Structures are given as C-alpha cells and as structure tokens.
Amino acid sequence: MKRLAAILLSLTLAVTGHEEAVAQLRAPAYPLVTIDPYTSAWSAADHLYDRPVTHWTGAEFPLKGILCVDGVAWRFMGTGEEEPALQLSAEVLAMNTRYRFLCGPVALDLCFTAPLFLDDYDLLSRPVNYISFSFAPTDGKKHHVSLRVEASPLWAANTPEEETVSECFEKGAFIYLKAGTKAQRVLEDCGDGIRINWGYFYLSGDRKTHSAKVLHDGMMQINREWGACYRGDDHLLIGYDDLYSIRFFGQPLRPWWNRKGDKTIFDAFDGAARQYRTLMRRSNAFDQKQKQEAEAVGGRQYAELCALAYRQAIHAHKLVQGPSGELFLFSKENQSNGSIGTVDVSYPSIPLFLYYHPQLAKGLLNFIFYETVHGYWTHPFPPHDIGIYPHAEGNNYSIGMPVEESGNMLLMTAAICHFSKDWSYAREHWPLLTQWKDYLLQYGADPEEQLCTDDFAGHLAHNANLAIKAILAIGAYGKMAEQLGIPSGELEHARELARKWMVLADDGDHYRLAYNQPGSWSLKYNLVWDSLLDLDVFPKEVARKEVAWYLTRMNLYGVPLDSRRGYTKTDWMLWTATLTENRTDFDAFIDPIWRFENETEGNERFGRTPMGDWIWTDTPKHIAMIARSVVGGYFLPLLKQKSHD
Numbered sequence: 001m002k003r004l005a006a007i008l009l010s011l012t013l014a015v016t017g018h019e020e021a022v023a024q025l026r027a028p029a030y031p032l033v034t035i036d037p038y039t040s041a042w043s044a045a046d047h048l049y050d051r052p053v054t055h056w057t058g059a060e061f062p063l064k065g066i067l068c069v070d071g072v073a074w075r076f077m078g079t080g081e082e083e084p085a086l087q088l089s090a091e092v093l094a095m096n097t098r099y100r101f102l103c104g105p106v107a108l109d110l111c112f113t114a115p116l117f118l119d120d121y122d123l124l125s126r127p128v129n130y131i132s133f134s135f136a137p138t139d140g141k142k143h144h145v146s147l148r149v150e151a152s153p154l155w156a157a158n159t160p161e162e163e164t165v166s167e168c169f170e171k172g173a174f175i176y177l178k179a180g181t182k183a184q185r186v187l188e189d190c191g192d193g194i195r196i197n198w199g200y201f202y203l204s205g206d207r208k209t210h211s212a213k214v215l216h217d218g219m220m221q222i223n224r225e226w227g228a229c230y231r232g233d234d235h236l237l238i239g240y241d242d243l244y245s246i247r248f249f250g251q252p253l254r255p256w257w258n259r260k261g262d263k264t265i266f267d268a269f270d271g272a273a274r275q276y277r278t279l280m281r282r283s284n285a286f287d288q289k290q291k292q293e294a295e296a297v298g299g300r301q302y303a304e305l306c307a308l309a310y311r312q313a314i315h316a317h318k319l320v321q322g323p324s325g326e327l328f329l330f331s332k333e334n335q336s337n338g339s340i341g342t343v344d345v346s347y348p349s350i351p352l353f354l355y356y357h358p359q360l361a362k363g364l365l366n367f368i369f370y371e372t373v374h375g376y377w378t379h380p381f382p383p384h385d386i387g388i389y390p391h392a393e394g395n396n397y398s399i400g401m402p403v404e405e406s407g408n409m410l411l412m413t414a415a416i417c418h419f420s421k422d423w424s425y426a427r428e429h430w431p432l433l434t435q436w437k438d439y440l441l442q443y444g445a446d447p448e449e450q451l452c453t454d455d456f457a458g459h460l461a462h463n464a465n466l467a468i469k470a471i472l473a474i475g476a477y478g479k480m481a482e483q484l485g486i487p488s489g490e491l492e493h494a495r496e497l498a499r500k501w502m503v504l505a506d507d508g509d510h511y512r513l514a515y516n517q518p519g520s521w522s523l524k525y526n527l528v529w530d531s532l533l534d535l536d537v538f539p540k541e542v543a544r545k546e547v548a549w550y551l552t553r554m555n556l557y558g559v560p561l562d563s564r565r566g567y568t569k570t571d572w573m574l575w576t577a578t579l580t581e582n583r584t585d586f587d588a589f590i591d592p593i594w595r596f597e598n599e600t601e602g603n604e605r606f607g608r609t610p611m612g613d614w615i616w617t618d619t620p621k622h623i624a625m626i627a628r629s630v631v632g633g634y635f636l637p638l639l640k641q642k643s644h645d
Helices: 002-016 121-125 265-274 276-315 343-356 358-364 366-373 402-420 424-428 430-443 464-484 490-505 525-532 540-551 570-577 583-599 629-644
Strands: 030-034 040-043 063-069 072-077 086-092 096-103 106-113 128-137 143-151 164-171 174-181 200-206 210-214 220-229 232-241 246-248 251-253 317-321 327-331 567-569 612-616 622-626
Touching: 030 086, 030 096, 030 106, 030 276, 063 096, 063 106, 072 096, 072 106, 086 276, 096 276, 106 276, 121 317, 128 143, 128 265, 128 276, 143 200, 143 232, 164 210, 174 210, 174 220, 174 265, 200 210, 200 220, 200 265, 220 232, 232 265, 246 317, 246 327, 265 276, 276 343, 276 583, 276 629, 327 343, 327 358, 327 366, 343 358, 343 402, 343 570, 343 629, 358 366, 358 402, 366 430, 402 424, 402 430, 402 464, 402 525, 402 629, 424 430, 424 464, 430 464, 464 490, 464 525, 525 540, 525 570, 525 629, 540 583, 567 570, 570 583, 570 612, 570 629
Parallel strands: none
Antiparallel strands: 030 040, 063 072, 063 143, 086 096, 096 106, 106 128, 128 232, 143 220, 164 174, 174 200, 200 232, 210 220, 246 251, 317 327, 567 612, 612 622
C-alpha cells in the first residue's frame, strides 16, 4: 500500500504541477475552519474521511465532501456509505491546510484557508474562510466530474437536541445555505465546553455555477457540475454570523468587522469573494515566508510546530471594539475553566503577536486596564481574568494569582513597547504599572504561598521561577521608566534582587523549585525576558546552569515542568529552548515536542484533538488544556531572533 501511495502521489504531482515537499508531521488534529473559539472545525484523524469533522471540544460538526467521477461517488471528507477516496498527503501550513486525494482516475487537491493577517483587523475578524478544490486526470482522459459538499445545522447549535432551521436562498451573485437555532439565545450562555447557539452558519458559492438545497434533518447540500472535462477548480465560502460576540459589563459588543453595526454578513461574504484570488496568493506567500523564517531559526521540525500553532493560537481569541473604541482581543481558556481574557493565558500567547504585529498585542491587555481603571477590580494586583467566555463581566477565578498577574502585566506592557519601539503605551497606564510594581517590590522576590500560572500543580511558597518573573518585571518597569525619562532605580534594584535570588535558590548544579526545598528543581522559563527586553538582570551563568541540568532530565517527550510530577507544558518547553546558546541544545528541546505531536494518542476521554499544552513526558498522551492560544508561545524563538537582528 505504501508503494502504491507513493506511485499515485508521483502521478498526482506530475498531473497537478505541485512541487512543494510533503510535510512529515502527522498533526494530532488538522485545522479546517478557524474563525473564533466557537466556529472551530478540525479533522482529528490521519485521513479526512476517517472520522466526522469535529469542533475542538470533540462535538461533531459534520461536513462531508464527495467527488463524483464517471458516476462513482468518492468520499474525501467526513463519514458515510460512499466509497472513500485514497488520501495521498496532508500538510498544515500557517494559513492553509492542504490535502491530496485520488478519486479513481482523477487527482483532487483540497485546501482550507483562513487569511489571518494580524495587521489587518477587519480581515482578521471577518468570519469567512475558504474551501478550495482543483482536480485533474491521472490518465490524460476526460471524465465526467461533479462535486457536492454537505453541512449539518449542528454548526449553529450547542447540542443535537436544540431545534434548528435550515434554508437555501440566492442573494446577489451567490447562493447561500443557512442554519441557526430557533431559540436564538444571544449571549445568554457561558462556559467552557459549549458551542454557540445563536447567530447563523453559512455555506456559499457562485450561483451561476452552483446549485444548493436543504436535505432531511436540516442537512444542507451545495453542488457543482463540470460534465466531461480534463480538469477544473472551484471554491466555497464558509462562515458564521454571531451577531454579537461578547457581553462586556452588561453591554453587548459586536465583532470588530461590524463594530459600528453598519455591515451585514453578506457584505463580509461579498468582500471575501472579491478578494479570493488575492488572499490565496498572499496566504501562500505568508506560509512560505513563515516556513523559511522558522526553519532558519530552528529547523524543519520547529517550522512545522509553528505552522500548526498559528491558526490555533489566533482563533482562540475574539476581536471586538471596546466601549471607548479600544481594541479588545479576548482569549478563551479552552478546556480549563472557560475564562475569558485570562492574563496568564495572554502571557504565554503573546510572542506570536509581538513577532507579527505588536500593536495588536495591546488588545490582550486593554480590557484589564479598563476593568481596573473603571473600578470593577479594586485589588492592588491585576485580576486573573475578566469573566467566563463570552461574558466579560468580572473576575471568574476568585483565588487569584497576585504575583503572577502583576509580573505578567508589567512584562507584557514592556514587551509591547520594546517591540513596537514606542513607549507611549506605558505612559498611558503608568499609575497602574507603578501600583503593580510596588506590589511586586513588597511580595514578589520571595512569594508567599499562592498559585502561579501552573495552578494545576497547586499552591507553593517561595517559588523560585515565580520570583524570577517578579524580579524581571521590576526590571522591566525600570526600563520603561528610563525610556520615558522618569527617575527610577528599579532596574538596578532588580539586579540586586537577582543576586539574592541566586543565593536563595542555589542547589549546587542547578536552582531549586522553591527556596526552602533542597533537591528540587523546575523549568525557569520566565528567564527569557531578561534577554528579550535587554534587561541584563540575571548573570548568564544562571540560564547556562539550568539548561545543562534540564538536559539531564529529558524524557521521551520533554523535560518535566518540575521535580514533583512527570508532566510538562509544551509552551514552557519552547520558552526554555530559547535559553539555549547553540543549535544542538535547542534541538534537544524541540525534538521531543515534535515527536509528541507526531505520535500523540490524545487521552482516554477525548482521543486525538487540537494541540494540548499540558502533556505527559513519558507517554504520548496529553492531560488537558487543548486548542488553547498559549501555543502562540511557540514563536518565542523567532521573537528572540527578531530582538537580536
């Protein structure tokens, strides 16, 4: 079978003219439609026809594709009774997921595209993706070819029990299939493992070349007939109109693309249709540029991890406009507790945004500043989050993480200023930044018993890695003060605290998990900001000693997070890799993560899923926390390279 597939692949390459190399990473799940945390569709299987298309939660989002060749129905997507095509390849790039199939004597190329350009907010938030098809014979003969794609109204429902309505209609140059629930509970429900049950799902094509109809149980079908031909191509538009996206302290907020309420979903589809050719060229060029940049920094395996992380990280957010015109980029804490706008989720996610467009990264912080300035949060440290998605109406995580979130807000603000080369954002929020710095001066260098972002590990006093964050955040405040011409001795004070830290945390050939726990250890991933922000707070020997220790603790799928358990966080593994000083050591951290993603079985409850960031280091199973934005942290090595260019 492998030899047959290789022969068929070579035939397909010859016929279709594709020359790019087939990616070797077998993704744990393949991104198909990636619009926001609700409109999120994946193939969690090796072949697109092995299982139904699913939401990231595992709920079925049925999407079926059939190519009929000379009267024979070849199923290339979804499940059913039709004969399955032969999948030849699958490749995930930053904005495109590409498949190749053999449907009898015809080779089919299929591509799912989300044009997520971070410097174009209207495009970034436009809730429309593309599905593209092209086919050609492998025998040089004409064949009768037709295409049909079917979608379920479950795309617009939280549960199968909810009553939905499907319809078909023409508008302008397009034919549309539309589905939504009867109840339309707009912004009423919140939580983690739920799906949207308001607004409307759409599937659309050019009405001159497509026909469409509603089938039994509300299933929707769109068709394209070519007749006898040598080759052909087509594309469909798939999208979702959520009407309102976020409830912000009682006020419903529209998605950014329609922030003024003066557009319709048909405007969005019209724009997407007009820009199809242009955006396909741009997305392909972006894919290749990202691949080249990532390979230059970390090799092929690192580049493939970045490609797989790109859409997952971005579409785990929702972009809206705040009450005063602010940019709000709300994350959803998937498969954790459903929090919205979690500060210590933004912290590991931010490298991607800093690398591509640091101005957008402000959207991760603006609502936290807003909540505090307007009196919704009154503690001397920042909140953990701003509610439960999609209700941004006050802190959900009552326990809080005082030192963690204070350090995060200071470091992220400094990073935005540093990478945008504009320090005005710090000046805008100086009173709050000063308040949080003062809190860290009092409590950060030797934290009391409390949670850090790795809260699943439990409370811990004298946390050495958390203290690093606090010390570097104080140093970052000092650098911001210097750039703004404000007298401050905090950068030098941070260096003094670092020297004390080295004594308190010292354990011979490494540094401890906690000051009072000899024989313990942990990943000191927070050290990355010392170099990224040019702070020079900790001597370089600290990172060197730690990296050498980690290399002796490497398991098959990575270094454990600390000495207590055998699990790790993949985002922190990538950050830790950035502390290395040569390619051999860097690869030693990247290879296990790539191996895990390539071999993972998921876990007993969910099976294979989009990338999970909390995993075991000795077995190919993730624990929890899937489809989250924190994989944006995979771009930290690229960001480090950018900071040194």
